[in-house]
């Protein structure tokens with residue numbers, strides 16, 4: 001009886017957790033036409049103001065438009081889209 005109980009406890013402790021999926025799903029990034037009602041005035045990468053005349057780029061990041069100030073920042077968002085999506089939401093909440 002004691003052995004059975006120990007076995008049961010052992011099984012419960014050793015029961016595998018739900019398999020964690022390694023590597024989150026990839027957020028796709030593509031360039032889009034900038035929308036006139038984009039809510040932020042700063043680049044999510046540098047934090048600098050998005051000057052309209054500058055090399056501003058609008059990106060679709062997993063369905064969310066994110067605008068950055070230049071090609072270097074676009075590359076940065078493409079490299080780590082999840083980070084900048086989070087940053088965008090943070091900036092939006094902080095306004």
Ligand SMILES: [Zn+2]
Nearest residue numbers: 046069070073
């Ligand atoms: Zn930039």
